[in-house]
Amino acid sequence: MPPQAGESPSYEATYSAWHEHRQSWWRMAAAAIDWSVPPTRMFDPSIGPFGAWFPDGRLNTCHNCLDRHVAAGAGARTALIWDSPVSGQLRHFTYAELRDRVAKFAGGLASLGVGHGDRVVIYMPMVPEAAIAMLACARLGAIHSVVFGGVAAPELAARIEDAQPRLIVSASCGIEPGRLVAYKPLLDHALALSAHQPASCVILQRPMLAAEMTAGRDHDFAALEAASAPVPCVDVPATDPLYILYTSGTTGKPKGIVRDNGGHAVALRNSISMIYGLKPGEVMWTASDVGWVVGHSYIVYAPLLAGLTSVMYEGKPVGTPDAGAFWRVIAQHKVRVLFTAPTALRAIKQQDPAGSHIAEHDISSLDALFLAGERCDPPTATWIADLLGTPVIDHWWQTETGWAITANFRGLGLVPNKPGSGGRPCPGHDLQVLDDHGAIQPAGTQGHLSIRLPLPPGCAPTLWNNDAGYSRAYLEDFPGWYRTGDGGMIDAEGDVWVMGRTDDIINVAGHRLSTGSMEEVLAGHADIAECAVIGVHDEIKGQAPLGLVVLKSGVTRSHDLIVKELITLMRDSIGPVAALRQVCIVTRLPKTRSGKILRASLRRLADGQAPNPPATIEDPRVLEEIADLLSRR
Ligand code: COA
Numbered sequence: 271m272p273p274q275a276g277e278s279p280s281y282e283a284t285y286s287a288w289h290e291h292r293q294s295w296w297r298m299a300a301a302a303i304d305w306s307v308p309p310t311r312m313f314d315p316s317i318g319p320f321g322a323w324f325p326d327g328r329l330n331t332c333h334n335c336l337d338r339h340v341a342a343g344a345g346a347r348t349a350l351i352w353d354s355p356v357s358g359q360l361r362h363f364t365y366a367e368l369r370d371r372v373a374k375f376a377g378g379l380a381s382l383g384v385g386h387g388d389r390v391v392i393y394m395p396m397v398p399e400a401a402i403a404m405l406a407c408a409r410l411g412a413i414h415s416v417v418f419g420g421v422a423a424p425e426l427a428a429r430i431e432d433a434q435p436r437l438i439v440s441a442s443c444g445i446e447p448g449r450l451v452a453y454k455p456l457l458d459h460a461l462a463l464s465a466h467q468p469a470s471c472v473i474l475q476r477p478m479l480a481a482e483m484t485a486g487r488d489h490d491f492a493a494l495e496a497a498s499a500p501v502p503c504v505d506v507p508a509t510d511p512l513y514i515l516y517t518s519g520t521t522g523k524p525k526g527i528v529r530d531n532g533g534h535a536v537a538l539r540n541s542i543s544m545i546y547g548l549k550p551g552e553v554m555w556t557a558s559d560v561g562w563v564v565g566h567s568y569i570v571y572a573p574l575l576a577g578l579t580s581v582m583y584e585g586k587p588v589g590t591p592d593a594g595a596f597w598r599v600i601a602q603h604k605v606r607v608l609f610t611a612p613t614a615l616r617a618i619k620q621q622d623p624a625g626s627h628i629a630e631h632d633i634s635s636l637d638a639l640f641l642a643g644e645r646c647d648p649p650t651a652t653w654i655a656d657l658l659g660t661p662v663i664d665h666w667w668q669t670e671t672g673w674a675i676t677a678n679f680r681g682l683g684l685v686p687n688k689p690g691s692g693g694r695p696c697p698g699h700d701l702q703v704l705d706d707h708g709a710i711q712p713a714g715t716q717g718h719l720s721i722r723l724p725l726p727p728g729c730a731p732t733l734w735n736n737d738a739g740y741s742r743a744y745l746e747d748f749p750g751w752y753r754t755g756d757g758g759m760i761d762a763e764g765d766v767w768v769m770g771r772t773d774d775i776i777n778v779a780g781h782r783l784s785t786g787s788m789e790e791v792l793a794g795h796a797d798i799a800e801c802a803v804i805g806v807h808d809e810i811k812g813q814a815p816l817g818l819v820v821l822k823s824g825v826t827r828s829h830d831l832i833v834k835e836l837i838t839l840m841r842d843s844i845g846p847v848a849a850l851r852q853v854c855i856v857t858r859l860p861k862t863r864s865g866k867i868l869r870a871s872l873r874r875l876a877d878g879q880a881p882n883p884p885a886t887i888e889d890p891r892v893l894e895e896i897a898d899l900l901s902r903r
């Protein structure tokens with residue numbers, strides 16, 4: 271059974287308890303959640319692509335995050351600390367204050383027609399109103415879809431068209447170091463591109479930039495909240511979607527990952543004690559963005575479900591104001607567990623390799639550092655572990671899973687840590703390595719990391735309006751398994767080594783990007799005949815995209831100018847976060863005799879491996895030319 275208060279069973283005992291008694295294990299975990307109708311059945315395999323958890327349960331996620339803690343007498347405990355060095359603001363919200371603001375804002379949304387099952391797109395910077403809007407949707411049983419601020423208008427438009435929101439919540443601006451990002455013109459541009467129009471937009475006016483409002487459609491966030499009466503939580507089926515989060519797939523069309531209410535609440539609440547080992551009232555800081563799954567799960571939902579204090583940080587690891595920012599936040603708010611991406615540590619390491627800023631702050635509250643978003647390279651893991659003297663825990667997960675697939679377990683007595691490994695499978699996951707034919711591989715053999723169905727609670731049950739797409743993307747290659755898209759191996763002691771994607775997804779500064787979508791953008795330029803985008807090693811960001819383009823015959827324009835246009839096109843189409851800075855004009859791309867571009871060989875080449883082209887390669891010299899070009903970069 272899952273660990274109970276006061277107990278600390280071992281990892282091995284907990285994993286085997288789950289393995290032997292899967293449904294009763296999750297029944298016990300479900301007991302930590304307040305249900306309006308407790309589930310009598312744990313899992314129904316007949317619903318959706320692989321089944322649904324807690325099919326006859328009913329609950330409200332916002333009630334579990336806020337109202338239940340207030341009702342239990344913890345209303346005066348701090349729920350959220352908003353620390354914003356970029357705006358010079360710091361605010362604390364108790365559970366009671368946050369509940370009251372959420373209940374009123376939910377009333378405002380309801381007055382604009384938002385109800386159970388309606389979608390609400392939230393396009394906001396790292397402000398507390400983003401969390402308030404998410405929780406207000408959950409309160410009403412509406413489905414939020416948060417879009418990360420660093421995407422361009424066409425990407426936002428694609429998400430609006432797919433989610434068909436009744437309402438959009440946004441802000442006048444975000445703040446990036448050295449510049450304001452005007453969100454409202456981006457939103458207006460996206461709406462001009464979108465075939466779907468929401469009935470209303472609610473705009474948070476930030477003091478540093480006022481947004482122009484469209485009469486009849488746009489409402490002021492603060493005025494709406496102030497004028498509205500609080501509304502109670504709406505009870506919903508456990509299987510109802512809580513949110514949709516779009517992420518990169520292998521095509522240009524983003525995938526709408528669906529998260530249900532019941533499985534999500536159970537899994538995330540359980541993860542706080544089992545993985546992060548935190549107790550109510552302790553402080554967790556997840557230095558990510560609410561636009562990413564890590565932000566959904568560990569800035570907003572899991573800490574609040576567990577009655578913790580969550581820190582929301584509007585700033586960067588460096589430059590706001592310096593490479594000591596993380597240590598300042600830890601000291602000021604007595605952070606017990608920090609969760610961030612390895613890229614943030616590499617950015618700090620570059621500016622402060624000796625970690626001299628650490629000594630300027632009392633970070634004795636810190637007990638563990640958790641990392642995710644990409645594999646933490648062993649030099650960075652060792653560097654930070656030596657400086658902090660706390661466990662540094664790399665844990666592997668995906669937007670689809672919503673919580674960790676593998677980890678080390680602060681709540682179960684840590685197993686010895688190996689820098690570069692993602693730890694052991696979390697109870698709930700039967701993880702195996704499969705070969706190309708779906709056969710389970712022995713310890714130490716590389717292959718496709720795959721999870722035996724059913725996936726545990728909290729993992730996406732489907733894609734928005736697209737069961738078939740879910741099955742195609744994750745279930746069809748290896749029947750009976752969820753294919754993670756990551757390659758790696760499990761060693762003889764059971765530690766998992768996640769070595770990289772087996773598809774065209776790359777990871778740039780912890781942001782997941784599809785090279786397929788980037789190729790679609792480059793191919794849209796009038797002078798480009800064909801192209802490939804690959805992820806090449808980058809010291810800080812882990813990977814950086816590199817475009818290889820072949821010009822149409824007869825193009826005589828300046829190559830420098832074309833490259834500049836391509837970089838601007840990428841920024842305007844996908845967003846600054848795509849961070850395409852390098853484009854090489856080449857005379858040809860490596861292909862099979864039937865004309866297929868050898869992307870897998872290019873990927874291997876970019877990773878510094880042998881390209882292993884298939885026997886059907888048209889001309890092996892092309893790969894040699896590109897290898898030469900990469901080595902001269
Ligand atoms: N809104 C608007 N623009 C944004 C943005 C946002 N929310 N987030 C990033 N951008 C912009 C940046 O300003 C930058 O623009 P520029 O090209 O004009 O400079 C561009 O997108 C690329 O940003 P990024 O890849 O983040 O690079 P960076 O050099 O600004 O910062 C790091 C590098 C490592 C400091 C930063 O990427 C970081 O903190 N990463 C952690 C990522 C993370 O938490 N991921 C979640 C998984 S756990």
Ligand code: AMP
Pocket residue numbers: 517563641642643644645646664665666667668669670692754755756768769770771777780781782
């Ligand atoms: P995202 O859906 O944006 O969270 O990205 C998920 C992908 O990031 C995974 O499929 C992995 O490729 C990579 N990833 C995330 N965390 C880790 C980790 N701890 N170790 C290795 N890869 C990781």
